[in-house]
Amino acid sequence: MKMRLSSEKLKQLCSERRIQLKDLLRDAGVSRTAYYAMTRKESVLPKSVCRVADRLGVSPASFLSDDSAKVRRIRELQARTDEICRQHPACDRDVVFRTLMNLELPPIERLRKALIRARKSHIRR
Amino acid sequence: MRENLIFADREVAFLRELTRNKVPFMVVGLSAAALQGAPMVTQDVDLWFRNIDHPGIRKALKKFGAVLVPPFGLNPPMFSGETVDCFDIVLTVHGIGEFDEEIKTAVDVPVGKITLKALPISRIIASKAYLNRQKDRMVLPALRSAAKSLEKQRPG
Numbered sequence: 001m002k003m004r005l006s007s008e009k010l011k012q013l014c015s016e017r018r019i020q021l022k023d024l025l026r027d028a029g030v031s032r033t034a035y036y037a038m039t040r041k042e043s044v045l046p047k048s049v050c051r052v053a054d055r056l057g058v059s060p061a062s063f064l065s066d067d068s069a070k071v072r073r074i075r076e077l078q079a080r081t082d083e084i085c086r087q088h089p090a091c092d093r094d095v096v097f098r099t100l101m102n103l104e105l106p107p108i109e110r111l112r113k114a115l116i117r118a119r120k121s122h123i124r125r
Numbered sequence: 126m127r128e129n130l131i132f133a134d135r136e137v138a139f140l141r142e143l144t145r146n147k148v149p150f151m152v153v154g155l156s157a158a159a160l161q162g163a164p165m166v167t168q169d170v171d172l173w174f175r176n177i178d179h180p181g182i183r184k185a186l187k188k189f190g191a192v193l194v195p196p197f198g199l200n201p202p203m204f205s206g207e208t209v210d211c212f213d214i215v216l217t218v219h220g221i222g223e224f225d226e227e228i229k230t231a232v233d234v235p236v237g238k239i240t241l242k243a244l245p246i247s248r249i250i251a252s253k254a255y256l257n258r259q260k261d262r263m264v265l266p267a268l269r270s271a272a273k274s275l276e277k278q279r280p281g
Contacts, residue, residue, distance in 0.1 A: 098164035114159035
């Protein structure tokens with residue numbers, strides 16, 4: 001299974017973000033030569049990855065993990081933290097961020113974290 | 126692996142037993158703040174009981190092979206037993222209202238299959254500000270920051 005780079009899709013994404021392809025490549029540190037070479041490649045993924053996908057009869061995308069969602073989540077929390085700290089300058093940024101992170105956990109996990117931290121700090125002493 | 130044993134099913138089962146026996150209690154202190162999302166550090170889970178002589182408490186303790194150690198001199202009443210070691214008994218919370226008054230504004234926190242009552246962070250802050258011990262002063266800034274963060278999360 002081949003994973004080609006779709007210049008149409010890339011141009012579409014650029015257009016949605018109102019940026020030009022040449023600016024994107026410059027910001028990403030990718031030369032035009034490298035970009036055009038990529039577009040001509042049969043597959044942008046290593047052959048070994050494609051062979052594993054072929055053997056499984058699935059798309060390589062089905063076993064590649066996408067870290068961008070995790071990054072987006074952190075960015076979102078950071079933005080909310082910024083907003084809270086802007087409105088309440090006395091707030092401790094780290095505490096606000098950790099609180100927002102905790103809210104994504106079930107209450108029992110929040111409590112466990114608090115108890116585990118106490119045990120760990122007790123051991124370190 | 127050891128971390129999974131901290132506040133595990135047996136502790137939750139003990140709290141479930143208390144609620145099943147209709148014991149009026151709520152979680153207070155930093156453990157209550159942690160349940161609500163504040164990134165705190167705490168050694169124990171403080172349970173504020175309206176009445177420590179409630180028969181449901183002894184019944185729950187018995188079920189878990191634990192006992193109630195009565196107060197002695199300056200020592201407050203305590204639970205003793207493996208399952209209940211992490212719980213501290215609280216009979217008075219200084220700087221805020223009586224149990225019956227505070228339970229009305231307590232926050233419902235789902236823990237496993239049960240819902241616990243927890244003292245709201247604003248009331249934890251009020252109590253710690255009133256007590257003003259060194260250990261209270263150390264945690265107050267973090268509690269206040271957490272409270273502001275939680276305010277923003279409430280709908281409406």
